[in-house]
């Protein structure tokens with residue numbers, strides 16, 4: 001399988017083919033002459049020239065997320081996802097994985113590494129943030145695309161075996177279109193009470209309502225819920241990690257970093273918080 005299998009032109013829907021230079025991704029182009037050059041960090045911005053209403057995660061938010069995740073605080077969530085993807089893809093020779101709303105690509109990297117034969121697998125990471133895709137482009141076997149999940153995805157019908165959708169928008173109709181029948185979608189959302197003890201100190205947005213039923217509704221008729229798992233992670237965070245945790249989430253769009261640092265310094269010591277997630281596993285039904 002080629003890394004560009006399953007990609008289609010967002011303008012005319014013909015296949016997009018990857019051209020490389022010195023083994024690095026250089027350009028995606030279709031036979032009708034539409035083309036997208038790789039950014040120097042290796043990702044492709046297919047949204048170039050299109051306006052979008054969504055505010056991308058900025059450089060500081062993405063840097064905070066990368067540093068927090070790379071420190072391993074959410075490793076047990078990554079492991080749980082890895083186990084599920086490994087089971088779902090068992091027996092497939094060259095599995096394809098889509099990470100919709102991939103952020104820095106941390107979970108995708110971990111999931112790929114959990115496969116018995118990672119070199120046979122290939123992945124596409126999609127996110128609206130250019131800063132996130134700069135990092136996701138470094139994940140082995142992965143093409144990183146800047147795109148808006150609320151638009152028709154630049155991907156062929158039934159071209160993926162598994163889909164990850166972690167704290168990101170769920171476009172059930174498009175997810176159903178690009179996943180093959182029998183394919184697996186893993187959707188991760190926060191449980192009620194996620195990070196609740198630290199919400200005030202960290203300036204987090206309101207405590208999340210229970211999203212389980214909403215996820216099932218937004219995945220739509222193309223999916224059947226096949227399993228649910230809860231992952232709770234007690235965190236003991238120093239000031240820097242607590243700062244990153246606050247900055248990497250949706251509150252990072254609004255927080256004043258200086259004021260947050262002052263609050264954390266004043267509180268002193270370590271912050272004890274419980275992260276609480278729900279993984280919902282869906283099967284694509286024909």
Ligand SMILES: C[S@@+](CC[C@H](N)C(=O)[O-])C[C@H]1O[C@@H](n2cnc3c(N)ncnc32)[C@H](O)[C@@H]1O
Nearest residue numbers: 054057101102103127128129148149166167168
């Ligand atoms: C909370 S982050 C989660 C990222 C990653 N899955 C993780 O867990 O580290 C949400 C991600 O969704 C992306 N996002 C938000 N709206 C989007 C949209 N309309 N299309 C594509 N990505 C979007 C953001 O840029 C951000 O990277």
Ligand SMILES: [Zn+2]
Nearest residue numbers: 009012030034
């Ligand atoms: Zn085209």
